[in-house]
Each structure stands twice: as structure tokens, then as C-alpha cells.
Amino acid sequence: MMLALNGDEAVAYAVKQSNVDVIAAFPITPQTIIVEKLSEYVANGELKAYYACAESEHSAISMIVGASAAGARTFTATSANGLALMHEILYIVSSLRLPVVMAIVNRALSGPINIHTDHGDSMAERDACWIQIYCEDAQEAYDTVIQAFRIGENHKVLLPVMVMLDGFLISHTTQNVDVLEDEKVSNFVKHRIPAEIEVFGKKVPLTLNPENEVPLTFGPLDLWDYYFEHKRQQEDAMEKSREVIRKVHDEYAKISGRSYGNGFIETYNMDSAEYAFICLSSTAGTVKSLIDKLISKGDDKLGLVRIRTFRPFPYEELPKALEGVKGVAVLDRSGAFGAMGGPVYNEVRSALYDSDVHPFINGYIYGLGGRDMTMEMLKSIYDDLVETVKSGKPKRKIEFVGVRE
Template sequence: MSIRERLSGNEAIATAMRQINPDVVAAFPITPSTEIPQYFSSYVANGQVDSVFVPVESEHSAMSATIGASAAGARAMTATSSCGLALMWEMLYVAASDRLPLALALVNRALSGPININCDHSDAMGARDAGWIQLFSENNQEAYDNMIQAFRISEHPDVRLPIMVCQDGFIISHGVENIELLEDDLVKKFVGEYKPEHYLLNAQEPLAVGPYANPPYIMESKKANLEALENSKKVMLEVAREFKQISGRDYGFFEAYKMDDADYAMVIMGSAAGTGKDAVDALREKGIKAGLLKIRMFRPFPASQVAETLKNVKVVACMDRTESFNTLNGPLGADVKSALYDMGSKVKVVNYVYGIGGRDVTVASLTSVYEDMMKIEADGTVGQAYRYLSLRG
């Protein structure tokens, strides 16, 4: 039986961590993720978990300690945001290349500069090429559910990769919503006991973790990382099917919202997807065939599935909550365009930068994107393909 609660996104993540009961949690505080280790450390102090909590001197040390614990054979995790993730940069690549199934709760926040502590996806997008699995959450419920599923995906023998569960800073992390929790015993059974095949503290199998990779070996290591990411797609779907059986909630690569007959589709990630759905509903009432594709698994990117879902759409708008400074498109826009190109699609695509540094995202602002898509169809040309939304004059 589910347990109805009212929790913030940070409380939801900390609750999932308590139910998972990892062996080691190492963390350093940074807004807006600070509450996650704060709540979890109280669970440790109160004896609600038997985890070892390691308060470290920096985020680089947090990821280093998490890597060390995972390599030793422990189920390990951490949490951070923004500049904290940037300070982990070197170690993010180490975690993936060492094939360590650790978990990171990332509360998305703008990277400096200029200095800003509000929500955008620049932290996660900067880490998108580090070899990690990345799941994005629309709301508190999804943040909780994604964290419950995370270790099942990352620890699978065909995967063995670190996983990043993302939620929008302040919007989800500090916003309180009704949420349905699973019972502790059910989560424990679902996640299962961690039984690593290879680990440093196994006296019967001496091994090295993270040795120097000479040129004859490093490309093969990268290819193995890529193959594991490809394997994670199938594993994620299998885990999602099992999760639905215990929760009733359905997850996949993405959520296709009113896409069956859509002429105009928005592709978006994170909390703004809920605002986009409201815009779609309002447009549908006016007879406009609007739809929305909310990406959940951004890395690895489910390219063929996205392209198949968008193949009959007239115009697509890709929404990037970051600026990648290539002057052509954002990360999500680039992936969607590539997927459509590989399928041979002639769907017109426009890419928007929105919500940077906490800029308001409203139903009206997202409705204007659909209005732009309708104009693109009427004119027969995209015009400016890379645009800023809600930019002050």
C-alpha cells in the first residue's frame, strides 16, 4: 500500500536514500542540494540507516570518496549542484571509466558566471559527455521514483555505470507537493542487496582500479563504456516495468503527451514540462493539435525512439535550459536534430534557449513557442533556427 505524504523534492530524494540504505554517502553542502545530505545525516544519527556518512572538505573529495567506496565494493552515493558538480569534473570521468555503479542526486542550478543560484540545466549539460546515465525528473514524485530505480539500472551486470538523477533546483528541490511513497520493505526488496562481482576488498581476487591507460587500451575502454550505455536502455525499460508492478507508475525513455495526432511538438526536460502540458491542454481546447515530448533519459539519448515519435509532426521546438555557445543549437536541440536527420526526416526544427538562471517559464511563454511553430508551418521556412525565449528587449 502506498503512503501519501507532502514532501519537497530534496526530502523525497533523501527518503528514497533512506529506504535504499546505501553503504556509504559522502557529501559536501551546496545550494540547493544541501538539504539532501542534511536530511540523510539525521537518518544516520538517529539509527534509521546503517550507512556510513562521510562529511568531506569539497565536492571533488565527495566524488573521490564515493568512487573509493564503490571500488571497494560498497553501494555508494552523493548529491550536489552547479559549481559542486563542476569541481567533481575530473572524477566524473573516472567514475564512468572505472565502471562504478554509484549514484549522484543532482539538483540542477546555473553554473557561474555570472553568479546565479537559480535553476537551469548548465551543470548537467556540461557533464553529459562524461559517460554517465542521466535521468531527468518533472516533479517530486518522479525524483523519488527515479532514485528508487537508479541503482537497479546502474548495478546491472550489463551496465555497471554511474547514474545521475536530476531535479530542477528550488522548483522541485524546495517545492512541496503531494507524493506517494512506497513502503520501506517493498523498496528494500525491489532494490535488492548489492553483490559486486569485482571489488578491491575481495582478498580472493587482487585487482587494480583506475590504472594508467596506454594508447593500445584507452579507445577500447571508451568503446566498452559506450556499449554499457547502450545496454542501459534495455535495462532501464526492464526496471521500469518491474517498478510499475509495485507502484502503478509507468516510466520509459520519455513521456509522449498528446502526441498521437500532434502537428506541433515541444521537446523539453525537467519541471517546465508540466507548464508545457498546460499550454498543450489550452491549445487543444482551441482545436490546435499540439503535443509534447518530455525526455526522461537524456544519456544515453534514445534517438531512434524520439525520431519515431516525431516523424509525423509538422514542426518541432526543442527547449534547452542551457547555453552551449556553439551558436547553432543547444544540447537537446542537437540530439533531436541528429536523430531526425538519421531517420531521413524533413520535419522542421526550431531550437529555443529558455529559463536560464531561473528566468520565469509560464504557460504564456510556452504557448508563444507553439504560435511560432504554427507561423513556421504557414511560412514554409524556419527562419532563425536558434532563438531565445522571454528575452528582455
């Protein structure tokens, strides 16, 4: 069914269909519409879930910890400073192996205070052991939220999942969103089945429930004796999630007819490309429009590799996708003060180091605080990249695009 929904509404719609048990949230621009819609769905009986109004994001995610540990399917959403306030608890969620799903409507972190999009908020949490999937538009946000429950709750994974969409550009832009029937989604996501754990020779559900045959404690002290092993297990779960992300993506493609590359990266016009852009989220759509425009003018040398899954990072897929390319422009919508470049730039360079694929790689930081990224600006980056390759001199410095200097 084709609806007119903005990104936030699309996320709320997906959550409504996904058999969620508990939602706890605190409203913050530009995430607000998600939680407004969900509270409306719960209030009018369309969604049979427990909705908790928290007094802060720290409390919202803490309530979610309790609910998820008790075995509930949980959802929350936030942006920017709300996410920063959750920071402490994010690590607890992942270390307790709670498959929480959270939508992040990307917004620039204060200060100075700003409500518009950049990726500084979620990039600051990239090492919190949450799976991170960045969506290009409202349709993908809808599709990905549904997939996220299946990914996180898989017993090989048991990790929380963040689903990112760009503030305003996606969250507040109404577009065509094709939603699936309730029943189809329900059959796909089913209900959460907690994992089982063997304790004293008995199999008990891995939930915080005093009525368990063997009651369990969650989050006790864990010093030099086991902490490191638990962290190692988190890394192991992240690696195992790759297969699950791919399977869930492919299975969802079968019921919806929609897929996003291989679930990790999506390529566009890479067969004939000599130059490639690498970016996340909505900017990829504008890059595709530029590529189409260039092709219509007879230039088919620019391609795109959009990174959809940033955690776990697709380090094996990237070199393959970039084979034969002379120059790569990596676009970062977040700052990295004092670093060699933005987070995407650094990880892409690292992924290529041990491969046989060694194009020129320029890093461009753009769009901080919602500064628009237009097709003209993208074209100027393309020109700059071609120039770098022709001159044979790598830039090895970060360019800032669209800023007054």
C-alpha cells in the same frame, strides 16, 4: 503512503529506503536539503549507512570512488559549481565502472553567481559516460532514484547514474509524493552484488579488497595499448543500459503503478498533434498544462515529447514519436555559446537526419539562471512554431525566450 515532500526530501527518502552503504557529500544550494535529511536519517538511526562530511565536492566524489570500488552501494548529490568541481572525478567513476548514484539539483553555473535552475551544470557532463535521467517533479525524482541503483549496478551496465531535478522549482516545492513501503523498496533494490571477474583461472569479486583471493588494482596506467578498448567498452555498456533502463522502469511500474512513458521518452497528446514541443524536466509539466488549456479551447494540435533519459539518448524512439508532425520546438534550458543550438536541439536534429521524419525544427533557449517559463511564454513559442511552418521557411537560428534584448 501520501506525503507532503519537496523534491530534495523525496530524493533523501528514496535513498533512505534503498539500502545504501556509504554517503559522502558537501552541501550546496539547492541540493542542501538532500544531504541535511540524509545526515539526519543516519544520525537518528533510521538509515544504517556511513555518512562522510567531505570538505569539498571533489573530495566527496573521491570518497565515493573508494567506497564504491570496495563494493559499497553509494550515493552523493550536488549542484552547479559542486558538479563542476567533481568534473575530473566523474570520468574516473565511469571508467572504473562504479555504479554510483548521484542526484543533481540543476542550478546555473557561475558566473555571474546564481542559485536558480538551469541545465548548464549537468549538460556540461553529458559526455562523462554517466546515465542521465531528467525528472519532471518530486514524485518522479523519488521513483527514479530507486530505479537508478538497479540500473547502474546491473552487471551488463556497471555505470554511474545521475538523476536530475530542477533547483527550487522541484527541489524546494512541496507536493504530494506517494512513497512505497520500506520493505517493497528494499525488495526491489536489494543489496549491491559486485560483479565477478576471472583472474588467473579464479573467479573473484570485482572489488578493491586486499582480502580477495586475487587482490585487484583499480585505475592503473592505461596508454595507447588499452585505453581505447576501455572507452569502447564504456560505449558498449551505455548501449546495453537501454534494455536495463526499460526493464527496471517497467518492473518498478508493476510495484508502484507509476510509469514515465517508456522510460526514455514520455509523450503527451501526440496522437492528434501536428506540432510538438520537446523539452526536459519541470517545464514539461507546464507544457502539459498548456496543452490541456488549448484542448479545452478546441485546439488539439499541440503535443509534447519529454526526454526523460538523455544519456543514453533515445535516438530511435524520437523519430517514431514525431511521425506526422509538421513542426517541432526544442526547448533548451542551457546555453551553447557559438554552437548551432542547445544540446537537446542538436541531438534531436541529429536523431532525425537519417529518418523519414523531417519536420521544421526551431530551437529555443529559455530559463537561464532560473528565469521563469510561464504558460504565456510557451504559448508564444507555439505561435512562433505555427508561423514558421505556415511560412515554409525554417528559422535555422536560435531564439531566446523571455530575455531582454
